[in-house]
Amino acid sequence: MTSEIRPGILRTPDACFAGLPGYDFAPHYVEIADPRLGPLRMHYVDEGDAHAPIVLMLHGNPTWSYLYRHVIGPVVAAGYRVIAPDMIGFGRSDKPASRSDYGFDRFVQWMRSFVDTLDLQGITLVCQDWGGPIGLRVVAERPDRFAAILATNTLLQNCDPPPLGVPDWPGEAIANWVETCRTSEDLPLNLLVGRSCVTDVPEQVLAAYAAPFPDASYKKGMLQITCGIPIAEGAEGLEANRAAWRFLESWDKPFLTAFSDQDPATIAWEDVFQRRIPGAKGQPHARIQGGGHFVQEDQGAALAQVLIAFLNANR
Secondary structure, X not given: OOOEEEOOEEOOOHHHHOOOOOOOOOOEEEEEOOOOOOOEEEEEEEEOOOOOOEEEEEOOOOOOHHHHHHHHHHHHHOOOEEXXXXXXXXXXXOEEOOHHHOOHHHHHHHHHHHHHHHOOOOXXXXXEOOHHHXXXXXXXXXXXXXXXXXXXXXXXXXXXXXXXXXXXXOHHHHHHHHHHHHHOXXXXXXXXXXXXXXXXXXXXXXXXXXXXXXXXXXOHHHHHXXXXXXXXXXXXXXXXXXXXXXXXXXXXXXXXXXXXXXXXXXXXXXXXXXXXXXXXXXXXXXXEOOOOOOHHHHXXXXXXXXXXXXXXXXX
């Protein structure tokens, strides 16, 4: 089953997204320019008053804006506008059909183009998993568009030892995960999401996470993004990440960490963010109980409350 809108570009059929539990948001689309692939359509959720302060929620791999369904409603009810895009290759956004079309720098380019095209201003960024490395680089490149940052279960890879990085990073587990994705043509979404949560995720919810990928041909971005983790010197994006860190070391706008208590893959980066970013000093950093890597799925309501308090304090 493939739906090719033009040579080399797939678009998941709308029927795949019908009746997803807890996700009744109206779809919105914007076309961004890619110098090599041509125009690409990005999908995004856009809820709340158009004139309210903007909260930009960025997902990671292998999820999409569905991940934030428990967070969006409370934040909108608190008086904010939530924009939650699907990265290219994910969700309802277009999916280039070749793995060579994807790369760390290109994911950053696409998200930067999304922010520029919509001309978003005064943004509070909420970033998790790959939403962190991608979103934080966009912040470093477009600082005037951003007002605050909340980071949860994420990192900004720099391959540097302490005190600039974390001990033994990337480590064997991450290297093995990169190799698995490099050599695989397909991976099951239900296992990837389900095993990273600490609560029991219902089968219909796991099926909703898999909805953007009706077969393996749609998963090129999902597989290739992992291969973009800069695990060694000379890797794509590594020097840009270090430049982003140099910028963040002067970021004095509010920066909050809200990591969960059961995500060993990212928890060591909590301290790095708190120590290295001036805007993190004196913030009421939260540790969300009962959450795994996908804290939005395990403890979405708790994350929403931390975020709302952060937004209200800095409005």
